[in-house]
Amino acid sequence: MTKTAEMKKNPGGLTVLGPQDIFRFECRPERACFTRCCRDITIFLTPYDIIRMKNALGISSEKFLADYTVAMIGDAGFPVVALKMAVDETKRCPFVTRNGCTIYTHRPWACRIYPLQPESTKITEKAGKAYYSVMDVPFCRGFDADIDRTVSEWIDSQGISQYLEMETLFKNITNNPRLLREKITNRQIQDMYYMACYDSDRFRRFVLESTFLDRFDVTPEVVAALKTDDVALHRFALQWLEYGLLAQQALKVKPNVLAAKKRELGIE
Ligand code: SF4
Ligand code: SF4
Incomplete structure (x- = not known):
């Protein structure tokens, strides 16, 4: 990760990135860790994720929810929905194969935005700007890349804009x-x-x-x-x-x- 003038440390010591800050990452099928990130993980789905995925599969929302998700009650009492990982020792996502994600074009928001994660505090909300941190995932070799990109470039390249618009309403x-x-x-x-x-x-x-x-x-x-x-x-x-x-x-x-x-x- 390249330090830029805009990078900031919040009081907790976390490095947060603004839209023009740079980080270093590239995921490629040749990496030894290919698809390692698609198992043993909790991926929460947004309503828009479900619309995209059930339509891509050509099934109803009822069938998608029954076959591919688990529901639980979140902290505020709202139901939340996550992808149902295999119950065997692989704990893998139902959409992963050795060739990668079979639903890649319609993959969920959480899979698109990785390795970034939104950081929202009262200060960032007041500033009206989106800030992100880079996740610390030791097995991921994507951080060995020699490609620098800005947060904005990453968000654009991953087709996240429409997801962000729907998420803001939600x-x-x-x-x-x-x-x-x-x-x-x-x-x-x-x-x-x-x-x-x-x-x-x-x-x-x-x-x-x-x-x-x-x-x-x-x-x-x-x-x-x-x-x-x-x-x-x-x-x-x-x-x-x-x-x-x-x-x-x-x-x-x-x-x-x-x-x-x-x-x-x-x-x-
Ligand atoms: S580089 Fe990271 S994101 Fe890409 S397959 Fe490997 S673990 Fe997953
Ligand atoms: S939806 Fe695709 S990218 Fe996301 S965890 Fe499953 S296989 Fe991996």
Whole structure:
């Protein structure tokens, strides 16, 4: 790793890199460690990872989640999803072969950004800039490379920009101070969150085949997009979560439904 003028040490001693800072790394199939990083590791999946991977495999979100993932409850009570590694001694990723990753074009965000990892502190958030550190992985020979690249160049070369855009929307919910303060323990809410974030095909049926569209004001254009566009569906799912979890005005209830509710509560 080349030290540059912009590299900084935070109070904990960690070296953080800004967009124009340089690090040295290159992964190649000729390296002795080839695919060593694709086993015995926990790879958390983002909602957008799942959309990309299930579509690349041509299967539903339900099948993808059942066959390739494990779910657990994170610190704030939100369900999180990770790739299901083999249970035998290899502990390998279901997508790795001796020739490399079989889903490389649609590999998850965590696999793309390696060896960088985002470093977020109150100071970096206030600065409105993204900072990263370089992971310390002793077996990885990628650090023997003689190629210098900036953080920005790496992010561009790995197709990470669209992942970052989707992740920013998702983080608006998961990093909400209120939700972080009041840990979610209600199983029904956890399932609602899991469906909206990860199980997109089930969420699509929930919107299109239940009374949902009788209750919420959704334009015909949006409804048409929800039928076929997984990214539009995910954006809508985040709006629905915002409405449900944060009581914000992200979705509009139909006036007749609102009036009926008021009558039921005797507040009209
Ligand atoms: S160089 Fe690093 S990233 Fe590439 S295969 Fe080896 S361990 Fe994995
Ligand atoms: S998805 Fe691909 S790159 Fe990521 S761990 Fe699995 S095989 Fe390796």
